[in-house]
Amino acid sequence: MTGQVAIISGAASGIGRALAVAYAERGIRVVIGTFPGDPHDPGETVALVRGAGGDCVVHEVDVRASAQVDAFAQRALEEWGRLDIAVANAGVLRKAALAELDDAAWDDLMQVDLSGVLRVFRSASTRMAGPGAMVAVSSIAGGVYGWGEHVHYGAAKAGVLGLVRSVAVELAPRGIRVNSVIPGYVVTPQSLDPVNSLGPDGLERAGRDIPLGRAARPEELASVIRFLTSDEASYITGQALVADGGLTVRMPA
Numbered sequence: 001m002t003g004q005v006a007i008i009s010g011a012a013s014g015i016g017r018a019l020a021v022a023y024a025e026r027g028i029r030v031v032i033g034t035f036p037g038d039p040h041d042p043g044e045t046v047a048l049v050r051g052a053g054g055d056c057v058v059h060e061v062d063v064r065a066s067a068q069v070d071a072f073a074q075r076a077l078e079e080w081g082r083l084d085i086a087v088a089n090a091g092v093l094r095k096a097a098l099a100e101l102d103d104a105a106w107d108d109l110m111q112v113d114l115s116g117v118l119r120v121f122r123s124a125s126t127r128m129a130g131p132g133a134m135v136a137v138s139s140i141a142g143g144v145y146g147w148g149e150h151v152h153y154g155a156a157k158a159g160v161l162g163l164v165r166s167v168a169v170e171l172a173p174r175g176i177r178v179n180s181v182i183p184g185y186v187v188t189p190q191s192l193d194p195v196n197s198l199g200p201d202g203l204e205r206a207g208r209d210i211p212l213g214r215a216a217r218p219e220e221l222a223s224v225i226r227f228l229t230s231d232e233a234s235y236i237t238g239q240a241l242v243a244d245g246g247l248t249v250r251m252p253a
Helices: 014-024 042-051 066-080 103-113 115-125 151-174 199-207 218-228
Strands: 005-008 029-034 056-060 085-088 132-137 176-183 240-243
Touching (some): 014 218, 029 042, 042 056, 103 151, 132 151, 132 218, 176 218, 218 240
């Protein structure tokens, strides 16, 4: 994979940050996509990437805006003259009971978690000169399970799976593979949010129900994504790979 170029949306923290470092370890140069309003410092990602011997640039992008996503993908060409890998990782999580879920809240989350994936894939596909690989990050919430008071999030993450399958079929003749990863519980800033997600205590409790006995580290999901975008996965496309420590295959007690 040495010499390839990747774009990663939502790379200022969590899985995206870990993936940028994982790519750096394989000699892949990275455009680090970060949302301007994100409280996490993309400079920390840059430091980790360079510490791993990698090369990267930071690019501010709101995946709700097509022009900004086009510029994000174009940045790879401007910096290094090629684009081989695109990972749609940017996402938001908001808790809202169904009766309180108004159209604006529904639309805003969909614009990021579902339409944002479409924009990243669309922009990247028009800039890949040869074979390439794309991955979208879904979730067991929506991708496998339902989650009360998170209807919009679950719908978006389920929609990602259908989007990936259809894009995979369309781009296969060009040698561009498209897959999704369905993470289980992962220790990220998003899951550690006690208002919209589980919070530290809830995440620890949830880990007890996982056959492997704990939530995942972001680096473990990064390794899965790196595999899916590598030549080792050259015959895999249109698939959804569940990485949940065995949570969804355990028979209920």
